[in-house]
Amino acid sequence: xxxxxxxxxTSLTLGFAFLYLPMLILIVYSFNExxxxxxxxxxxxxxxxxxxxxxxxxxxxxVTLKVAVTSSTIATVLGTMAALVxxxxxxxxxxxxxxxxxxxxLVMPEVITGLSLLLLFIGIGLDRGILTIILAHTTFSMAxxxxxxxxxxxxxDRSLEEAALDLGCSAFDAFRLVTLPIxxxxxxxxxxxxxxxxxxxxxxxxxxAGPSAxxxxxxxxxxxxxxxxxxxxxxxxxMIGIVAVGVITASLVTKRASLRQQAEERAAAQQV
Amino acid sequence: MGxxxxxxxxxxxxxxxxxxxxxxxRFGDFTAIDNQTFDIYExxxxxxxxxxxxxxxxxxxxxxxxxxxxxxxxxxxxxDIAPIxxxxxxxxxxxxxxxxxxxxxxxxxxxxxLKRDRMSKDAIAARVEEMLTLTRLTxxxxxxxxxxxxxxxxxxxxARSLAKAPKLLLLDEPxxxxxxxxxxATQFELMDIQEKTGTTFVIVTHDQEEAMTVASRVAVxxxxxxxxxxxxxxxxxxxxxxxxxxxxxxVTIITGRASPAGEGYExxxxxxxxxxxxxxDIDLAEGETCHLALRPEKVSITAERPADRRNAVQxxxxxIAYLGNLSTYHVEIEGGQMVKAQAANTRRLSRRxxxxxxxxxxxxxxxxxxxxxx
Numbered sequence: 128x129x130x131x132x133x134x135x136x137t138s139l140t141l142g143f144a145f146l147y148l149p150m151l152i153l154i155v156y157s158f159n160e161x162x163x164x165x166x167x168x169x170x171x172x173x174x175x176x177x178x179x180x181x182x183x184x185x186x187x188x189x190v191t192l193k194v195a196v197t198s199s200t201i202a203t204v205l206g207t208m209a210a211l212v213x214x215x216x217x218x219x220x221x222x223x224x225x226x227x228x229x230x231x232x233l234v235m236p237e238v239i240t241g242l243s244l245l246l247l248f249i250g251i252g253l254d255r256g257i258l259t260i261i262l263a264h265t266t267f268s269m270a271x272x273x274x275x276x277x278x279x280x281x282x283x284d285r286s287l288e289e290a291a292l293d294l295g296c297s298a299f300d301a302f303r304l305v306t307l308p309i310x311x312x313x314x315x316x317x318x319x320x321x322x323x324x325x326x327x328x329x330x331x332x333x334x335x336a337g338p339s340a341x342x343x344x345x346x347x348x349x350x351x352x353x354x355x356x357x358x359x360x361x362x363x364x365x366m367i368g369i370v371a372v373g374v375i376t377a378s379l380v381t382k383r384a385s386l387r388q389q390a391e392e393r394a395a396a397q398q399v
Numbered sequence: 400m401g402x403x404x405x406x407x408x409x410x411x412x413x414x415x416x417x418x419x420x421x422x423x424x425r426f427g428d429f430t431a432i433d434n435q436t437f438d439i440y441e442x443x444x445x446x447x448x449x450x451x452x453x454x455x456x457x458x459x460x461x462x463x464x465x466x467x468x469x470x471x472x473x474x475x476x477x478x479d480i481a482p483i484x485x486x487x488x489x490x491x492x493x494x495x496x497x498x499x500x501x502x503x504x505x506x507x508x509x510x511x512x513l514k515r516d517r518m519s520k521d522a523i524a525a526r527v528e529e530m531l532t533l534t535r536l537t538x539x540x541x542x543x544x545x546x547x548x549x550x551x552x553x554x555x556x557x558a559r560s561l562a563k564a565p566k567l568l569l570l571d572e573p574x575x576x577x578x579x580x581x582x583x584a585t586q587f588e589l590m591d592i593q594e595k596t597g598t599t600f601v602i603v604t605h606d607q608e609e610a611m612t613v614a615s616r617v618a619v620x621x622x623x624x625x626x627x628x629x630x631x632x633x634x635x636x637x638x639x640x641x642x643x644x645x646x647x648x649x650v651t652i653i654t655g656r657a658s659p660a661g662e663g664y665e666x667x668x669x670x671x672x673x674x675x676x677x678x679x680d681i682d683l684a685e686g687e688t689c690h691l692a693l694r695p696e697k698v699s700i701t702a703e704r705p706a707d708r709r710n711a712v713q714x715x716x717x718x719i720a721y722l723g724n725l726s727t728y729h730v731e732i733e734g735g736q737m738v739k740a741q742a743a744n745t746r747r748l749s750r751r752x753x754x755x756x757x758x759x760x761x762x763x764x765x766x767x768x769x770x771x772x773x
Contacts, residue, residue: 289494295486392545
């Protein structure tokens, strides 16, 4: 083992402090007895209690989840289809333009995406509410799904599909029975990416949300303007907790699966 | 021996299973297959042999249905297959990469094609068991492709493509991913399975030894054309061009001018040297340029001039390639022409008769050198 030099130790400490100190402060103060955020007055979990009774927050949370699940699901279907065309269609006139346009929402400032969608919805007379947020989120997260899935498809062995056709599959069956199960991990991570993007989006949601539906980020943002309350800290702590559990579980599952696969491949190589 | 020789291509009553009729395939400006007409018969083990880019894979992909011919027709059992998509053809293919479905077990991989035919569960199970037994995979049925070795994967791919009992099985470089020892064993296994199932096999390979071992007929391809299609023995002993002679095995090509002499021709290859006699009767004019293809193992190497042979030349050993059982001597004869001669190492290496810079006599029989026009 190499010893940690003082320089490395300092960089490590500073780096992690930079990343996690703000979150740590937030978590600590969510257990504060006092209503004043900056004054420590002893340990308490009462803010978690009041949070559960706050209907406005709960409603916003439900809306956020509905939007995230629906928009990420639609985005995954559309994004996967776009990726298939992008990787498979070969050369056709305007291919470069098409692929460029798929990726454009990735770099487009959110304010512009939000504004243009707002203008569209007003133009076609669509009342702003949960539907418009779903549409808006689908629009931008679809591009992310397309990127994730197309990078997987590029390394996909086409002969697998040809083998399925050769063995009597129709083109659709070949996709359903062979391609989709193999690229499933990429499709799932595309879905998760779309889901988290939708979950924490503030800018586009605030352009497209209406009085009938508010998402959690919008709710938090608007209540901050009235002053930071320990309730918000408690809510944020719960969100951090959910995300942390999700990420850790996912990485543990992937790691165990890859370790098992390695062990099995080693065992297979030993027998002829 | 009451056994009849398997040579359906010499039997005018025999109906070919596959007929290529003036088939041309172009990709843009590039002509992959150039106006080819040939037949493949039932129960044949037909090898398409050639360097990469010669069009052999295109030929196979047209049979499988992944490519359509630009011109001409391909008939399978007398029926034009152009309008039939790959999933409706009685043709199966074993892919070079094996293309095993990684998310399915060995059993499900083999059952995959059968399930598409809507066979009953029992019939599928029976057929899969039969295939597992044929390829000696019964104990690995529940494993996934990544849990078995390369040789086993190759057998799964073979079992999967044979499960539907196709009229024609296509094999794309089936042993490309195996090491040399395993490859040899697998070649014999493949011949055995071909014989047991009675399926027509078409194999694509760039390995001439593999083609010679397994095939009933070998088609040597070059730049989109079949140069010669014949039995391995005839390809080796009677190549039709210097390309075929050079592609199959080791050979010395001597170029010279022909002059008729007796039953065959004398070939003058160098100013001062005596001509080489070849008793091959092809139609050549006096003074026409021709080539002699001489296999190294047909050339004897001796210290003295042998009295009984018409073809004997003197030369100097420039190089010796020691192959263990054999040694190949590179001998420079008059006119700077290099001739390869092979001798079995019947004695230990330290007792070898000839070494570098030795002057030796090379000789061969009247029929050893094959006379070729091109």
